Amino acid sequence: MSDSVDYFGSGNEIFQNKELLQVSHLPDGDRIIGREDELTNLANAIKPATRGNTPNNVLVYGKTGTGKSLCSKFITNQAIDRAANNDITIGVAYVDCLQDSTETQAVQSIGHQLNRPTETNVSIPHSGLSTSEYYRRLWQIVDHWYDVALIILDEVDKIEDDDILMQLSRAVESGKLTESTVGVIGISNKVRYKDSLDERIKSSLCEREYVFSPYDATQIQEILRSRSDAFHEGVLEEGVIPRVSALAAREHGDARKAIDILRFAGEIAEENDYETVTEACVDQAHEREETSRLAELISKSPSHAKLVLEAMAFLTQQKGDSDAPVTTNEVYDLYKRLCERDESDHLKLRRVRDILSELEFLSIIEQERKWAGKGKGNYMENRLIDDPEVIIAACNESD
Ligand SMILES: Nc1ncnc2c1ncn2[C@@H]1O[C@H](COP(=O)(O)OP(=O)(O)OP(=O)(O)O)[C@@H](O)[C@H]1O
Known part of the structure; x- marks a missing residue:
């Protein structure tokens, strides 16, 4: 063997399950920290759906990374299971309104997620239909295949046309659905979003409103600790989680930011072939998180x-x-x-x-x-x- 440089490093393993630190990862119920009241409120609002009745439409507010999307996805998934025990079929569609910001894109996305083409024989093409035809197909699918459709509109303030809010929240009243019903969960970071809505939309969309408050440093620590099995045992140095939590708590208790910084700190240790993740890795990770968050925001602009x-x-x-x-x-x-x-x-x-x-x-x-x-x-x-x-x-x- 020659003494050539080994570009793969010495093979120190940092992560054992990095997936736990991806933002898209949906933790189990017992890993959702400090949101019992919010989950109970959401569950109460949509409870009628588990019996096939019309749920309350809900608007959820709060700063970024306060668990709004996580709790909404978690509770609607749980509603599907609970409803199944009562022989009720709930369909859930999740729309990121930043990405699908026009009415047509959003309706198309909902239709696409709820459709099961082999059973329904309905196609939802990516483009080429008028908005009203996308709606017609969506109602056809919901009426025929579901008892209740729960629609989560994340970043609802980014939707360009409020008409969709009217259509979804009044689908039953306006006779678009005869056999089934719909519930909407709107999520927004803008506390004043409601003020910008037309009175009629406001009254149907905002039947219940919940505000998610920011996490404090202790809750952020707990959120991070519950995911520390993303790392191999003994790899995280003692001061790492408190340091990440302090940084994230300083900037309005954003759990997403905290998780990102922790993941970047692990990646930095891995890239440098360190045996452990140190507090110095956290400081570098903080800078990397800033650039990457901005890059993500800018790339969507x-x-x-x-x-x-x-x-x-x-x-x-x-x-x-x-x-x-x-x-x-x-x-x-x-x-x-x-x-x-x-x-x-x-x-x-x-x-x-x-x-x-x-x-x-x-x-x-x-x-x-x-x-x-x-x-x-x-x-x-x-x-x-x-x-x-x-x-x-x-x-x-x-x-
Ligand atoms: N209470 C919690 N327990 C465990 N993980 C959490 C908790 N709250 C948030 N997280 C995690 O933090 C990240 C951000 O959460 P989430 O996307 O739900 O926030 P959000 O309030 O919807 O933010 P945004 O408005 O930016 O979408 C996700 O990876 C989520 O899993």
Whole structure:
């Protein structure tokens, strides 16, 4: 054997079941920490469905990573089992409204999830039908094959057309369904979402409302500990979970962030061929999580939002101070030059203003209205929350 470098490292094994740390992983009921009241409330709201009756429509609010999606998925799965004992068939469809943001996409997705084409003989093509035809097929499937359809609309505030909320929450009243019934669980991070709804939609969609509060550091520790068998025994150093929890609790008790940081810390230990995951790995993981979270947010934003953000990051870099404010006009000028670079048409100033307020809503930037002086009116100052280098890296990663 030669003494050549072994690029596979010494084979220290960090993870034994990394799947437990994926955001998509749905933990068992006994691994859902500190959400007993919320689960009981949700169960009570949809309980009628387990007997084949119309459940209450529910709106669930709370900041990101507070377990809204997890609890909604968990309780609807449990409802399916409970209903089966009563000979009732419940179908559950989950729509991520950020991804399926138009009415047609959302109805198509619901139809697709509830359809069992070999039994129903109904096809739900990915495109090519009118919205009303997608609805017609959906009601046909529900009426024929289910007693109750439970529809989870995650990030419901991202849906472009409220009409779907009306259609779903009033399907029975309006006679679209004759044999079956429907319940909707809407989930939102925006506490004021309800205020933006039409009165009629509000009264049918918001029969019950629940707010999920952020986790404290102790609950986050418990959530992480209940998943520590993702790692081989003895691999996690003692201070790791408290450190991750403290970081996540500092930023509004986001369990998703905590789980991501822990997974990244394990990956960093693995990449460096360490025998254990250390607190230093956590600090590096925290930075990696920031870039990756931003990259995910940015990759879901339209291409012009990326250009606006890139323009802001370049301007901030030029000013040599990562906290320096930039005015909307400065951003707009550089954004137009970036559009020229990419040979694309630029948007009007009004749209760029909208994009900046969307970026503020996503907590990527902060905005402050300033008074320019008599006769000059107001102007807007924009500041990046993260360092410009992190934003530029995230823009590149999202490509
Ligand atoms: N109480 C909990 N016990 C165990 N794991 C949890 C708990 N709450 C959240 N998690 C985990 O944290 C991650 C984020 O949770 P979830 O997606 O449900 O949050 P959310 O409130 O819906 O956030 P968002 O609004 O960003 O979608 C998931 O991986 C979930 O499994």
